[in-house]
Amino acid sequence: MLPSLASDYFQFFGLPPKLNLDPDELQRRFYELSKLLHPDRYQRKSAEEKRYSEEATALLNDAYRVLKDPLQRAEYVLRQAGFEIGEQRSKDVPPELLEEVFELNMALEEMREGDSSARPQLEQARDKFHAMRDEIDARLKNLFVLYDAAPERERLGEIRSVLNRRRYIRNLVNDVEKELQ
Amino acid sequence: MSTFQIDFGESKKQIIGIDLGTTNSLVAYQGLTGPEIIPGEDGDRLVPSVVSITRDGKVVVGNEARKMLITDPDRTVYSVKRLMGRGLEDVREELKLFPFHIADGSESVIQLQLGEKTFTPPQISAEILRQLKRNAEAFLGEEVTQAVVTVPAYFNDAQRQATKDAGRIAGLEILRLVNEPTAASLAYGLDKRKEGTVAVYDLGGGTFDISILRIHDGIFEVLATNGDTHLGGDDIDNLLLRIALEDIQSEWGEDLSANGEAVQTLRRAVIDAKEKLSFVPGSVIELAYKGKTYARQITRDLFDKLITEIVNRTLLPCRECIKDAGVTVDEIVEVVMVGGSTRIPLVRKAVEGLFLSKPHTELNPDEVVALGAAIQAGILSGDVADQLLLDVTPLSLGIETMGGVVSKLIHRNSTIPASATETFTTSVEGQRNVLINVLQGERELVKDCRPLARFELRDLDPLPAGMARIEVRFLIDANGILNVTARDARTGKEQSVDVKPSYGLTDDQVEAMIRESYEKAEEDFKERQVREMRVEADAILAAVDKAKQSDAFFELEEEERKAIDLTINELLVVYHSDDHHLIHSYVDKLNKVTMKLAENMMNTAVRGALKGTKI
Numbered sequence: 129m130l131p132s133l134a135s136d137y138f139q140f141f142g143l144p145p146k147l148n149l150d151p152d153e154l155q156r157r158f159y160e161l162s163k164l165l166h167p168d169r170y171q172r173k174s175a176e177e178k179r180y181s182e183e184a185t186a187l188l189n190d191a192y193r194v195l196k197d198p199l200q201r202a203e204y205v206l207r208q209a210g211f212e213i214g215e216q217r218s219k220d221v222p223p224e225l226l227e228e229v230f231e232l233n234m235a236l237e238e239m240r241e242g243d244s245s246a247r248p249q250l251e252q253a254r255d256k257f258h259a260m261r262d263e264i265d266a267r268l269k270n271l272f273v274l275y276d277a278a279p280e281r282e283r284l285g286e287i288r289s290v291l292n293r294r295r296y297i298r299n300l301v302n303d304v305e306k307e308l309q
Numbered sequence: 310m311s312t313f314q315i316d317f318g319e320s321k322k323q324i325i326g327i328d329l330g331t332t333n334s335l336v337a338y339q340g341l342t343g344p345e346i347i348p349g350e351d352g353d354r355l356v357p358s359v360v361s362i363t364r365d366g367k368v369v370v371g372n373e374a375r376k377m378l379i380t381d382p383d384r385t386v387y388s389v390k391r392l393m394g395r396g397l398e399d400v401r402e403e404l405k406l407f408p409f410h411i412a413d414g415s416e417s418v419i420q421l422q423l424g425e426k427t428f429t430p431p432q433i434s435a436e437i438l439r440q441l442k443r444n445a446e447a448f449l450g451e452e453v454t455q456a457v458v459t460v461p462a463y464f465n466d467a468q469r470q471a472t473k474d475a476g477r478i479a480g481l482e483i484l485r486l487v488n489e490p491t492a493a494s495l496a497y498g499l500d501k502r503k504e505g506t507v508a509v510y511d512l513g514g515g516t517f518d519i520s521i522l523r524i525h526d527g528i529f530e531v532l533a534t535n536g537d538t539h540l541g542g543d544d545i546d547n548l549l550l551r552i553a554l555e556d557i558q559s560e561w562g563e564d565l566s567a568n569g570e571a572v573q574t575l576r577r578a579v580i581d582a583k584e585k586l587s588f589v590p591g592s593v594i595e596l597a598y599k600g601k602t603y604a605r606q607i608t609r610d611l612f613d614k615l616i617t618e619i620v621n622r623t624l625l626p627c628r629e630c631i632k633d634a635g636v637t638v639d640e641i642v643e644v645v646m647v648g649g650s651t652r653i654p655l656v657r658k659a660v661e662g663l664f665l666s667k668p669h670t671e672l673n674p675d676e677v678v679a680l681g682a683a684i685q686a687g688i689l690s691g692d693v694a695d696q697l698l699l700d701v702t703p704l705s706l707g708i709e710t711m712g713g714v715v716s717k718l719i720h721r722n723s724t725i726p727a728s729a730t731e732t733f734t735t736s737v738e739g740q741r742n743v744l745i746n747v748l749q750g751e752r753e754l755v756k757d758c759r760p761l762a763r764f765e766l767r768d769l770d771p772l773p774a775g776m777a778r779i780e781v782r783f784l785i786d787a788n789g790i791l792n793v794t795a796r797d798a799r800t801g802k803e804q805s806v807d808v809k810p811s812y813g814l815t816d817d818q819v820e821a822m823i824r825e826s827y828e829k830a831e832e833d834f835k836e837r838q839v840r841e842m843r844v845e846a847d848a849i850l851a852a853v854d855k856a857k858q859s860d861a862f863f864e865l866e867e868e869e870r871k872a873i874d875l876t877i878n879e880l881l882v883v884y885h886s887d888d889h890h891l892i893h894s895y896v897d898k899l900n901k902v903t904m905k906l907a908e909n910m911m912n913t914a915v916r917g918a919l920k921g922t923k924i
Binding site for chain 2: 167
């Protein structure tokens with residue numbers, strides 16, 4: 129009998145469900161498991177074993193892709209805990225950014241219409257949002273440490289709202305960068 | 310035979326590695342001391358990817374066919390890889406530059422006219438594979454049925470599928486498709502000290518790939534890949550060819566561009582001039598045609614200016630690849646150069662300028678991919694246990710959603726096998742079918758992505774709208790090819806999925822081509838049997854002819870002599886039939902009616918021998 133596959137990504141890697149993971153350790157395990165499971169190693173085996181290897185490796189790769197990225201990893205933990213993770217709609221502007229976003233949209237509109245005088249303003253906005261994003265990342269890091277020390281559900285709720293804000297800002301940065309190119 | 314022996318026999322069978330290139334193809338195998346290229350019958354390690362169909366219907370591949378490119382341009386095709394997995398719309402631009410003769414009825418699958426017959430690109434590629442298989446079998450002295458075949462990393466699903474189809478048609482099981490730059494990295498990594506992040510820059514005859522890998526402890530992990538499946542040495546040739554044709558027109562007042570023979574001769578001259586320019590600062594494009602001569606000096610300086618735009622087109626994919634890999638230029642310890650076009654000094658200069666380090670050119674850029682394919686074959690057979698490739702999918706995979714928008718399910722540069730599951734439902738009460746449109750590409754809208762296939766979920770249980778829950782699993786396998794399975798989430802029942810590929814051959818079409826190739830193989834076999842039987846007939850006819858001059862013949866009864874003459878006559882008639890059984894029966898008959906003659910001859914010989922012996 130082939131061992132059944134753990135569907136939980138952390139379990140699959142034999143790691144505790146932490147928001148902070150040692151990337152080197154994760155990579156080491158990824159390589160180890162790849163050597164064990166990869167279809168290249170099952171070419172001469174039975175059809176059943178081949179299929180197993182393909183399924184297991186697909187799961188391994190999917191899990192690794194999520195776990196190696198801190199943000200995707202956090203979203204995964206949230207989803208496993210039953211939180212909804214949806215794409216933030218543009219209308220759900222975080223209240224403290226309302227004014228900022230309004231002015232930014234005006235500037236973006238001007239740029240799109242070929243008025244390049246808005247460029248300095250956009251560049252300023254981009255730098256500002258970059259700084260904001262860095263700030264958020266630092267805060268997330270902190271929250272991750274706190275959660276790992278004491279995994280409480282409230283903390284996850286807080287992480288979710290920070291993640292949403294980050295996604296919102298990332299989208300803004302993308303829009304601005306596209307216009308500036 | 311015991312099961313053990315069967316298993317043992319199976320596992321010992323050699324898996325070959327094939328680089329199925331745009332310009333040249335190679336076959337290699339994993340020997341005891343490492344990968345080795347297998348030469349062709351003519352001793353050449355490179356088999357030109359040229360296929361020609363002779364007037365009597367014979368298929369010619371390689372150097373022979375390359376000669377026929379000039380003598381029989383209408384029956385000969387090169388660079389067919391550019392058409393693999395493509396639709397007519399995709400290749401319109403190519404058709405202006407390449408002498409592909411597209412047959413009628415090419416709307417769904419391109420058909421090439423070669424002489425009287427038409428062939429699909431996978432069938433042409435199958436002929437190249439068949440030749441490589443024959444070369445390997447002659448060299449290894451055993452039957453070869455399995456192979457690893459390389460494809461450009463940036464090949465999409467349809468192009469990969471078309472390559473696999475070519476293998477099936479050729480009677481070669483393709484165990485794995487490996488990306489060319491990744492294969493090259495395996496050969497580069499033969500030196501066990503190689504560790505760290507490397508880039509592989511692969512500019513071949515028709516395609517360009519850039520891959521960035523992390524090599525660590527025998528694992529070759531591709532971090533990102535990018536490229537252009539329509540960029541390579543061919544583009545440089547076409548550029549020079551166009552210039553030379555216009556130049557000739559203004560010099561001779563004659564437009565040669567519609568003259569296949571002249572164009573192919575000139576194309577050869579252009580390639581020679583181009584290749585020389587990689588080693589000397591100047592060369593000449595020369596053409597002698599129907600008593601007229603053309604010669605144009607070209608310096609490397611001018612050549613560089615002409616090809617700058619083409620070379621620069623490789624740089625944007627490189628930058629994107631670096632970004633996607635999440636590495637900086639300083640982290641890349643080496644750039645491995647692959648493909649004949651990387652011999653061009655300007656290409657090397659451009660690569661050095663971008664990666665800020667001298668490119669690695671120690672490996673033979675023509676052979677490194679095939680050698681890597683052989684190593685991968687060794688990995689699959691278990692002979693190579695300390696190396697493993699972890700490759701990625703080059704393009705994102707998504708499905709069409711409301712408003713013609715693509716929802717991405719598997720992102721580009723995901724390590725393969727990779728999977729995604731999506732739940733579908735119905736929008737109308739009692740709906741029995743759901744159509745899923747799968748696309749490949751990076752853009753947001755359906756119209757900007759490449760349709761991959763339509764999958765139809767059929768025979769759903771009739772339910773109120775929105776009640777059905779069908780889980781569809783998309784799996785990109787280790788070959789980079791999509792597999793789709795579906796399950797009814799309510800009942801857990803497997804759900805049938807109908808696949809309609811947007812490009813390329815359906816399974817039925819491939820089956821038909823396989824049958825055709827069997828029939829052809831049978832035809833070839835039959836022809837060989839006829840030829841062999843004629844050789845036998847020749848031998849006996851010559852022997853009997855000689856015997857008829859001897860005394861022994863006249864010692865026979867008249868009836869017997871008559872029977873012999875009659876049978877000779879009969880054999881001479883059936884000799885020209887295509888039925889080897891028939892020829893065989895008359896060879897047999899002649900054998901029988903000359904039995905006594907042969908005995909008499911023997912006796913005469915014995916008597917003669919005795920006579921000669923002094924007792």
